[in-house]
Each structure stands twice: as C-alpha cells, then as structure tokens.
Amino acid sequence: MIEINRQGEVWVFAEQEDGVLSDVPLELLGRGRELADKLSVKLAAVLPGKGVAGLSADLGAYGADKVYVVDDDLLEHYQSVSYTKVLCELIQKHKPQIVLYGATAIGRDLAPRVASKMRAGLTADCTDLQIGDYEVKRLDQVHKDLLLQVRPAFGGNIIATIVNPDRWPQMATVREGVMAMPSRNGKVAGEVVRESVKISPEDLAVKILDRHRAAKKVDLKASRVIVAGGAGVGSKDNFQLIWDLANVLGGAPGGSRAAVDLGFIDHDHQVGQTGTTVRPALYVAVGISGAIQHVAGMSGAAKIVAINNDPDAPIFSVAHYKIVGDLNDVLPRLTKAIRTKC
Amino acid sequence: MAYNSIVLVKQVPDTKAVTGKAMNDDGTVNRAALPAIFNPEDLNALELALEIKERYGGTVTVVTMGLPSACRVLRAALCRGADRGVLVTDRRAAASDTLATSYILSCAVKHIGDYDLVLCGRQAIDGDTAQVGPQIAEKLELPQITYVEELHSIEDGVMTAKRNVGNGWEKVQVKLPALLTVMNTANTPRPAGGRLMMQYKKARSLSELEQDGGSAADAEKLKAKGLLIDQWDLDDLKADLQWCGRDGSPTKVHRIQSVVLTATEQKEVEPTDDGLRGMVHELISDHTIG
Numbered sequence: 256m257i258e259i260n261r262q263g264e265v266w267v268f269a270e271q272e273d274g275v276l277s278d279v280p281l282e283l284l285g286r287g288r289e290l291a292d293k294l295s296v297k298l299a300a301v302l303p304g305k306g307v308a309g310l311s312a313d314l315g316a317y318g319a320d321k322v323y324v325v326d327d328d329l330l331e332h333y334q335s336v337s338y339t340k341v342l343c344e345l346i347q348k349h350k351p352q353i354v355l356y357g358a359t360a361i362g363r364d365l366a367p368r369v370a371s372k373m374r375a376g377l378t379a380d381c382t383d384l385q386i387g388d389y390e391v392k393r394l395d396q397v398h399k400d401l402l403l404q405v406r407p408a409f410g411g412n413i414i415a416t417i418v419n420p421d422r423w424p425q426m427a428t429v430r431e432g433v434m435a436m437p438s439r440n441g442k443v444a445g446e447v448v449r450e451s452v453k454i455s456p457e458d459l460a461v462k463i464l465d466r467h468r469a470a471k472k473v474d475l476k477a478s479r480v481i482v483a484g485g486a487g488v489g490s491k492d493n494f495q496l497i498w499d500l501a502n503v504l505g506g507a508p509g510g511s512r513a514a515v516d517l518g519f520i521d522h523d524h525q526v527g528q529t530g531t532t533v534r535p536a537l538y539v540a541v542g543i544s545g546a547i548q549h550v551a552g553m554s555g556a557a558k559i560v561a562i563n564n565d566p567d568a569p570i571f572s573v574a575h576y577k578i579v580g581d582l583n584d585v586l587p588r589l590t591k592a593i594r595t596k597c
Numbered sequence: 598m599a600y601n602s603i604v605l606v607k608q609v610p611d612t613k614a615v616t617g618k619a620m621n622d623d624g625t626v627n628r629a630a631l632p633a634i635f636n637p638e639d640l641n642a643l644e645l646a647l648e649i650k651e652r653y654g655g656t657v658t659v660v661t662m663g664l665p666s667a668c669r670v671l672r673a674a675l676c677r678g679a680d681r682g683v684l685v686t687d688r689r690a691a692a693s694d695t696l697a698t699s700y701i702l703s704c705a706v707k708h709i710g711d712y713d714l715v716l717c718g719r720q721a722i723d724g725d726t727a728q729v730g731p732q733i734a735e736k737l738e739l740p741q742i743t744y745v746e747e748l749h750s751i752e753d754g755v756m757t758a759k760r761n762v763g764n765g766w767e768k769v770q771v772k773l774p775a776l777l778t779v780m781n782t783a784n785t786p787r788p789a790g791g792r793l794m795m796q797y798k799k800a801r802s803l804s805e806l807e808q809d810g811g812s813a814a815d816a817e818k819l820k821a822k823g824l825l826i827d828q829w830d831l832d833d834l835k836a837d838l839q840w841c842g843r844d845g846s847p848t849k850v851h852r853i854q855s856v857v858l859t860a861t862e863q864k865e866v867e868p869t870d871d872g873l874r875g876m877v878h879e880l881i882s883d884h885t886i887g
Binding site: 256335339359364370371376379380389413414415417421422462463464466467468505558560562571574575576577585588589592593 | 729853873
C-alpha cells in the first residue's frame with residue numbers, strides 16, 4: 256500500500272491491444288476528468304505496450320493531462336505478471352490517489368493482482384464514481400474527499416457505496432459503456448512521461464501460442480435504437496417479432512440475460528450489468544420483467560417503451576411509455592404503425 | 598506424471614432468491630436468510646480438476662472458507678470424486694473483503710503445500726467480482742490463467758489451455774504450478790455419484806460433530822473411517838491477523854441502498870392501433886425516431 260497522498264493524481268489504465276486503444280479507458284478519462292478537477296489534481300493515463308507512444312495524443316485529446324508511456328518489446332501482449340509489475344512500480348513511484356481500470360477481460364485479470372501486491376482496496380464493476388466524505392461515527396472520524404465507489408451487489412438487488420479510507424491507492428473497475436464517452440477536444444497530448452520498468456523472463460511465465468480476436472458482430476452501444484426481448488417472448492422463433500421491429504426502426508435487437516440463457520439470442524446482444532450497458536435514444540423492452548441487473552444496463556436510455564402483459568412488471572417503473580398487452584398482438588401492430596408513418 | 602490440484606470453492610447465497618431480510622443493518626449479507634448453494638462456476642473448476650485426476654493421476658483437495666455450515670459444499674465435492682475436503686472457519690475471518698479472503702485462502706493453500714494446480718471458478722454469483730483468484734495467484738507468486746475454457750494437455754509439467762477473453766481467445770502455455778480460473782463453458786459438471794454419496798453422507802467437520810453433540814471419541818471413529826473433514830482456523834494457518842477479517846479489508850461499506858429506479862414521467866398507452874399510432878407520432882415529433 257502507499258500512504259495517503261492528497262496531491263496524488265487520478266490515473267486511468269490505458270488498455271490497448273495491437274496498438275488500438277479500447278473504448279473503456281477513453282470513457283474513464285471522461286469521469287476521471289471530473290474527479291481530478293474536484294480534487295484539483297492532474298489526470299494521467301498509464302500506457303504500457305510495444306510501440307504505443309503514438310496513442311498518447313488520443314489520450315490527451317480525451318482529457319489526460321499526462322501520459323506515462325512504458326514502451327517495451329516485452330510488453331507487446333498483455334500478461335498478468337509483467338503488466339502488474341509495471342503498474343505497481345509506477346504506483347510506488349508516483350503515488351496516485353485513484354487508479355481506474357476497465358472491467359474488461361484484461362482489466363479484471365490485472366486490477367486484482369495489482370490490488371493484492373499493493374495491499375490496496377479494489378471495487379469491481381462500479382456504476383458510478385464520485386468524490387465525497389466518509390464519516391465513521393463510532394470513531395468520530397471524517398475522511399474527506401474519498402472516491403465513492405458505487406456498485407450493484409447481490410445480484411443487483413442493492414446498490415452499495417464502497418470506500419477505501421486508508422490503504423491507497425483507491426482502485427475501481429468499470430464496465431465498458433457505463434461511463435459516457437467524452438467528446439474529443441482539439442488539445443494535443445499533455446505531458447508525455449517516458450518510464451521504463453525492467454521486465455525479466457520470469458515475468459513472462461505464460462507463453463501465448465496463438466491468439467484470435469473477433470470483431471464484435473453487433474455494436475449495441477452504437478445503436479440509436481434497441482429493441483430487446485426477454486423470457487416473455489417465449490421462443491427463438493417468436494424472437495423474429497423483435498428482429499422485425501428492430502429492422503423497421505433501423506435499430507439493433509437485444510436480449511435480457513434470461514433470453515440469452517434460454518438461447519433466444521446470442522450473448523453479443525445481451526443488455527444489462529453482465530452484458531452491455533447501453534444508453535440509446537430509444538429502448539423498447541418486450542417481455543422483459545425488469546430484473547435490476549437488466550435495468551441497470553438500460554435505464555440511461557433517453558426514451559423507454561415497455562411492453563408486458565403483467566401490469567406490475569418492475570420494468571414499467573423506468574418506462575416512459577407503458578403498454579400492457581400481449582406482445583404477440585402489440586408487436587405486429589407497432590411494427591405496422593411505424594412502417595406506415597415513417 | 599501425476600498432478601495434485603487444490604480447488605477453492607465457495608458456498609454462496611442463491612441471489613435469485615433474495616428476500617427483504619437478506620441484508621444486515623451494517624450492510625453485510627445476512628447469509629442465514631437465503632438458500633445456500635455451491636457457487637456454479639466452482640463446480641466447473643472442480644470438474645476440471647477431476648478430469649485432470651482421471652487423465653493424469655494425482656489428487657483433488659477442495660477448500661472452502663466460511664461458516665461451519667459451508668461444509669455442505671465440501672461433502673458435495675467429495676460425492677463428486679474429490680479426495681479431501683478442508684474447511685477454513687474462524688470468527689476472526691468474518692467481514693473479510695476479497696483481499697483479506699485471498700490472504701486467508703493463500704495461507705490455506707500454503708498449509709496444504711503439495712500442489713501443481715490451484716483452480717477457482719471464474720467468479721462467485723454473490724459478488725461477481727472475479728478478484729479472489731488473481732489475488733491468491735499474486736500472494737502465492739504463481740502465474741495465473743484466467744477464463745479457462747479448455748485444457749488441451751499437461752506434458753512434463755507444462756500445461757496448454759485455451760482461455761476466453763470475451764472478444765476472442767488465446768491458447769497459452771505455462772509451466773506448473775499455476776492458478777486457473779474456470780468458465781462455465783469449460784465443461785458440464787458431473788452429478789454426485791451414488792456410491793460416493795453413500796460413502797460420504799456421514800462425513801462431518803469437527804464443528805458439525807460438536808453441534809450434533811458428538812464426542813471426541815466420535816471424531817476419532819470418523820477419522821479412522823476417513824470421514825472427518827479437516828477444519829482449520831486462522832491459528833492453524835499461522836495467518837497474520839492484521840491481514841484478516843475487518844482489519845485486513847481495505848474496502849469499507851459506506852452506504853447500502855435498495856434499488857429504486859423510476860422514470861420521470863410515464864404515459865400509459867392502450868395496446869390498440871390508435872394508441873400505438875399516437876405514441877409513434879410523439880416519438881417522431883420529439884425526434885426520438887426519424
């Protein structure tokens with residue numbers, strides 16, 4: 256662990272693969288900017304990799320005041336031990352107060368290993384990050400300006416706010432799409448700080464024999480309109496009604512966890528805390544009861560239409576338009592109404 | 598060449614069956630109020646360990662940390678073919694976050710000592726953090742292979758496996774010992790075996806035996822039959838208490854809120870052509886759809 260350092264920077268782990276930055280560090284720079292401004296400290300990105308220095312300009316344009324570049328041939332591909340070493344050495348040297356990671360396959364592999372090595376706290380899959388005070392009445396203590404790490408827990412039935420008062424840095428992971436992507440500004444890279452960390456063969460104990468990266472088949476996050484079906488749709492065949500409505504709206508079809516588990520639609524289309532978090536202009540929820548884990552992934556939509564035959568379905572609590580009815584009757588009518596009016 | 602596995606498993610509240618009494622006032626989980634189950638992906642980790650044992654020989658030791666009642670998952674593991682169950686239970690371990698939990702479990706793994714593989718489920722359904730596996734790997738200074746979906750082979754102590762990284766996969770190779778976290782897509786966990794269920798139905802830990810009013814002599818009898826489940830506390834593990842329980846947990850729960858999400862304004866739409874047309878008009882006029 257490192258000591259409390261009120262002047263410490265806010266850091267974002269700049270995850271990249273094959274020289275391409277992931278979306279999530281850019282999204283984290285957006286929120287990181289707000290946190291850093293509130294604390295009056297600098298926002299920095301940590302960028303390990305091979306030949307990646309060129310990405311500093313992008314990180315600057317999305318809000319980083321500073322980019323720590325660790326460029327090494329041995330860091331070409333992400334590996335748990337080598338990247339943990341990079342993060343830990345830089346944390347010990349520069350003593351940031353906050354370190355944020357994307358809750359990606361890489362982030363969820365790396366962040367706990369760093370937390371263990373630093374003996375620091377780590378909160379997974381945060382849905383909100385704020386700065387605020389933490390009062391311990393029992394000890395009559397107030398910890399000022401901590402990172403408030405908000406996350407759903409317990410299958411999404413409760414929202415917990417976690418703090419890490421004394422064993423810093425304060426660390427959290429955030430899933431892709433949860434924080435809004437900031438707009439790119441004209442600013443070029445802030446300060447670029449070159450760092451080197453000695454990577455030895457033992458740090459590369461895992462040999463990558465072969466690797467394959469598939470382009471995502473659907474990009475729910477980029478869709479202006481999403482029509483999602485749940486278990487209530489009943490069957491994979493009946494899911495055609497969802498595809499039809501999505502098509503006529505020029506939108507993407509989505510599914511709840513239940514619909515995906517039942518095999519109605521691919522996991523790529525899953526909306527929710529364990530799938531993709533979306534904030535489209537229009538979200539149509541069909542036959543979805545509204546488990547919190549689903550609602551947490553779509554309640555940021557500008558307009559929500561919910562269709563369900565149960566008037567008490569929880570999904571209606573977030574809907575702007577509530578339609579109680581049989582989806583087999585309502586969907587064809589709605590599809591027709593849109594086709595004839597647009 | 599035979600390989601010894603240690604599988605770390607967790608008894609978890611079934612989060613699909615949450616009721617109002619699920620939380621304590623201090624924001625921690627009231628485990629007593631919920632049905633407890635074998636964490637699903639830990640069964641996949643156990644299955645992989647059993648397959649390794651069948652293919653190459655070796656032993657499978659299953660460890661859980663929790664209340665004495667967590668012994669049920671150890672019996673369930675024995676009934677599937679595990680050789681030994683170890684219960685780590687201690688009041689001083691209560692309120693451990695993932696970091697403190699990983700410290701205590703890493704002490705248990707060290708205490709067992711002779712192992713080639715440590716296997717965990719990818720994540721537990723009560724927290725979904727996926728942190729404890731990598732944290733234990735770091736504490737034991739082991740390489741980690743997370744999200745294992747397929748084990749190709751182990752040859753002369755070198756394992757080749759395929760991991761699912763969400764947007765693709767990697768085929769990786771590592772010299773054992775190593776820690777693996779296993780995905781639910783890796784295999785189909787076997788059911789408990791009938792003969793094994795008969796064999797282990799009377800297996801008990803010391804605390805369970807005491808609860809049932811058993812004596813020291815009963816414990817000796819069970820032990821002689823190989824039915825006494827090992828039970829260790831933090832002293833047995835020689836754990837440093839400053840890294841255990843509440844004191845050893847850097848994260849604190851600041852606030853707990855029940856979830857209430859509401860739309861700012863809601864309109865009820867009749868499921869008729871007129872009702873739906875009216876809504877479509879509104880969505881067009883406010884530029885939601887084009």
